[in-house]
Amino acid sequence: MSNNPTVHMALLHHPVINKIGDIVSTAVTNLDIHDNARSSRTYGLSSYHIVTPLDAQVELVSRILKHWRDGHGARRVPNRVDAMNLVQVSRSLEEAIETMAAESGLKPYVVATCARRREGTVNYGQMRDTINELAKTHFFLLVFGTGYGLAEAVLNGADAVLDPIGNPEDWNHLSVRSAVAIILDRLFGIRD
Amino acid sequence: MSNNPTVHMALLHHPVINKIGDIVSTAVTNLDIHDNARSSRTYGLSSYHIVTPLDAQVELVSRILKHWRDGHGARRVPNRVDAMNLVQVSRSLEEAIETMAAESGLKPYVVATCARRREGTVNYGQMRDTINELAKTHFFLLVFGTGYGLAEAVLNGADAVLDPIGNPEDWNHLSVRSAVAIILDRLFGIRD
Numbered sequence: 001m002s003n004n005p006t007v008h009m010a011l012l013h014h015p016v017i018n019k020i021g022d023i024v025s026t027a028v029t030n031l032d033i034h035d036n037a038r039s040s041r042t043y044g045l046s047s048y049h050i051v052t053p054l055d056a057q058v059e060l061v062s063r064i065l066k067h068w069r070d071g072h073g074a075r076r077v078p079n080r081v082d083a084m085n086l087v088q089v090s091r092s093l094e095e096a097i098e099t100m101a102a103e104s105g106l107k108p109y110v111v112a113t114c115a116r117r118r119e120g121t122v123n124y125g126q127m128r129d130t131i132n133e134l135a136k137t138h139f140f141l142l143v144f145g146t147g148y149g150l151a152e153a154v155l156n157g158a159d160a161v162l163d164p165i166g167n168p169e170d171w172n173h174l175s176v177r178s179a180v181a182i183i184l185d186r187l188f189g190i191r192d
Numbered sequence: 193m194s195n196n197p198t199v200h201m202a203l204l205h206h207p208v209i210n211k212i213g214d215i216v217s218t219a220v221t222n223l224d225i226h227d228n229a230r231s232s233r234t235y236g237l238s239s240y241h242i243v244t245p246l247d248a249q250v251e252l253v254s255r256i257l258k259h260w261r262d263g264h265g266a267r268r269v270p271n272r273v274d275a276m277n278l279v280q281v282s283r284s285l286e287e288a289i290e291t292m293a294a295e296s297g298l299k300p301y302v303v304a305t306c307a308r309r310r311e312g313t314v315n316y317g318q319m320r321d322t323i324n325e326l327a328k329t330h331f332f333l334l335v336f337g338t339g340y341g342l343a344e345a346v347l348n349g350a351d352a353v354l355d356p357i358g359n360p361e362d363w364n365h366l367s368v369r370s371a372v373a374i375i376l377d378r379l380f381g382i383r384d
Contacts, residue, residue, distance in 0.1 A: 031223050035367045042358045042366050079365045123384040165381070166234045173271045174234050174373070175227045181370035182377045189357070189374070191383075192315040 005135035006104055007045050007188070009142045009180065010096050011036060013052040015151035026146040028057050033064055035177040037083035043184040046104075046139070048086045049096040061089050093143065093154065100139055109138040112150055112158035113183060115172040121163045124186040130160070131187065142183065144176055197327040198296055199237050199380070201334045201372065202288050203228060205244040207343035218338040220249050225256060227369040229275035235376040238296075238331070240278045241288040253281050285335065285346065292331055301330040304342055304350035305375060307364040313355045316378040322352065323379065334375065336368055 011032060014025035028050060040048040050061055067073045068084040090096035097108050111127065122130075131140055143154060155161055164172060165182055174182075203224060206217035220242060232240040242253055259265045260276040282288035289300050303319065314322075323332055335346060347353055356364060357374055366374075 031367075035370055038366050039370050041363055042370075079363070082363060083365065125384045163384075165377070171233055171271070171274060173275065174230050175223075175369070177367070177369055178227055178231050178234075178373035181366070181373045182381070185357070185374045185377065186381075189378075192317045192355075 004044070005131050006106060006139040007043075007131075007142065008047045008049065008096075008100050008139060009036065009040055009045055009144065009184075010049040010051050010090070010093060011144050011146060011176065011180075012093060012150060012154065013050070013054075013057065013146050015154060016145045016147040017149055017151055018147055021148075023151050024147060025052065025054055028052060028061055029146070030064060032146075032177060033061065033087060034068075034080070034083075036180050037087050038080075039177075039181045039184050040086045041083040043188040045086060045184070047088050047100070049088050049090045049099075051090045051093055051096055053091050058089050058091070061087075097141060100141065104139050106139040107137055108141055109134055109160075110141050110143060110158045112143045112155050112161045113145070113179065114155055114161055115149055115164050115168060115174070115179070117164060117168045118155070118161065121161045123163050124183075127160065127162060128187055142187075144180055146176060196236070197323050198298060198331040199235075199323075199334065200239045200241065200288075200292050200331060201228065201232055201237055201336065201376075202241040202243050202282070202285060203336050203338060203368065203372075204285060204342060204346065205242070205246075205249065205338050206284075207345060208337045208339040209341055209343055210339055213340075215343050216339060217244065217246055220244060220253055221338075222256060224338075224369055225253065225279060226260075226272070226275075228372050229279050230272075231369075231373045231376050232278050233275040235380045237278060237376070239280050239292070241280050241282045241291075243282050243285055243288055245283050250281050250283070253279075289333060292333065296331050298331040299329055300333055301326055301352075302333050302335060302350045304335045304347050304353045305337070305371065306347055306353055307341055307356050307360060307366070307371070309356060309360045310347070310353065313353045315355050316375075319352065319354060320379055334379075336372055338368060
């Protein structure tokens with residue numbers, strides 16, 4: 001494609017909901033960092049922002065990144081460095097978007113994800129078309145939630161919300177790591 | 193579809209290769225069990241076999257399964273029970289195939305996966321066609337490797353090997369959890 005889109009992803013630890021629908025901050029999961037960084041690298045994303053407002057969590061992620069970029073992890077698994085170099089930490093979704101806009105000079109197009117059925121979601125073919133149409137003027141930010149999913153305010157504030165994967169009336173409890181991989185593949189993978 | 197295929201997956205901890213190509217047995221990763229069980233449940237698989245020849249690893253998996261099927265984990269995350277009920281442990285790929293054949297009365301069709309470029313691999317459209325054609329007479333077993341991938345003997349013994357995901361000439365270090373999710377989605381997900 002002559003017109004490669006600029007794509008980022010963000011994994012939100014706040015604001016997300018818990019089992020009973022309250023807004024919470026979740027803890028960072030080490031393997032989320034690795035798996036989503038590797039998926040981001042595979043599909044050519046520009047960055048993967050881990051979003052948490054908590055100082056202790058920001059510090060934890062920074063230590064993990066150091067280990068895998070410059071430390072023992074980098075020496076043991078050199079290919080991981082490439083993936084880990086895509087990871088950034090932001091205090092909020094807004095801060096992540098500001099960073100991306102400043103770096104690229106493009107306008108944001110925010111695409112949220114949700115495992116539940118809701119009104120007005122778009123399918124993956126529609127989103128591929130939108131990305132192609134807007135790729136010269138916009139960057140695309142795919143937003144994923146931890147816990148029991150993104151807070152309603154994030155979903156309502158997005159430019160689009162993608163259809164759930166699978167059949168929510170049957171069972172919709174994929175890991176967020178698996179959902180990230182599937183959605184990147186549906187939007188940017190080879191289709192044969 | 194009137195003719196739903198019977199599909200299983202197996203994650204092999206032996207025989208797989210390490211970084212320098214030697215045949216090894218890898219350790220079971222707790223999160224592989226969860227993520228792959230959840231992906232298997234999402235896409236309607238009949239079982240997910242964890243294959244390890246090591247007594248201590250069989251025992252470890254059994255204890256994890258008990259926690260999530262009947263123990264504290266099952267009470268805390270009830271939807272996980274459905275996924276964990278798909279997990280079985282086998283000592284070898286052959287044992288897993290025998291179990292599946294005995295349960296279904298169908299013939300095995302073994303589909304291996306490989307992150308490297310190799311001769312004669314099939315694309316995902318071809319595999320969907322094959323599955324549709326053979327679904328009345330065969331069950332399908334998708335085989336994934338831990339470590340640095342399945343041993344050559346497993347790849348050579350399979351009925352088909354799928355194309356790698358992404359571009360191996362660029363970077364091919366997805367987590368096996370992500371590869372499982374993507375491949376199940378390419379074969380059994382909605383295509384829009």
